[in-house]
Amino acid sequence: MKNECEKCKTKKGMCENDNNILCNKCKDKCKFYKELVNQWKSQFDEQNQIYKQLYMKAKTASAASADSDSSIKFLKKLEDSCNDPYSAEKYLDISTHCTDYKFSETDSRESNYAFSPYPKDYKENCKCR
Numbered sequence: 001m002k003n004e005c006e007k008c009k010t011k012k013g014m015c016e017n018d019n020n021i022l023c024n025k026c027k028d029k030c031k032f033y034k035e036l037v038n039q040w041k042s043q044f045d046e047q048n049q050i051y052k053q054l055y056m057k058a059k060t061a062s063a064a065s066a067d068s069d070s071s072i073k074f075l076k077k078l079e080d081s082c083n084d085p086y087s088a089e090k091y092l093d094i095s096t097h098c099t100d101y102k103f104s105e106t107d108s109r110e111s112n113y114a115f116s117p118y119p120k121d122y123k124e125n126c127k128c129r
Helices: 002-007 018-060 063-068 070-081 088-095 123-127
Strands: none
Touching: 002 018, 018 070, 018 088, 018 123
């Protein structure tokens, strides 16, 4: 992607290369990237639903059931240390050392949203006409 999209020059949303040949190669890479990110987002959404179910189960669990279920025990400890991480994206944003990207939907308009349909440095190249 880097090789193809750096060759695609843009100005005010317009592709500036030889009949868009270089930008079309970039756009092909962007399309593949978007499909891959959508696949990851779908997988993440499934895992997030499971996380939310386990989290709610942990919030309502008795001490006895927490002792016998390691996931509930973990989530109860997590609740204390991570300031109510009610979703997987919030948990990842709070607990990981990954500061380059955010997982929360509220950050989806920022350039560092993990599931952005465009690569961080090549959005204009992907969208040029």
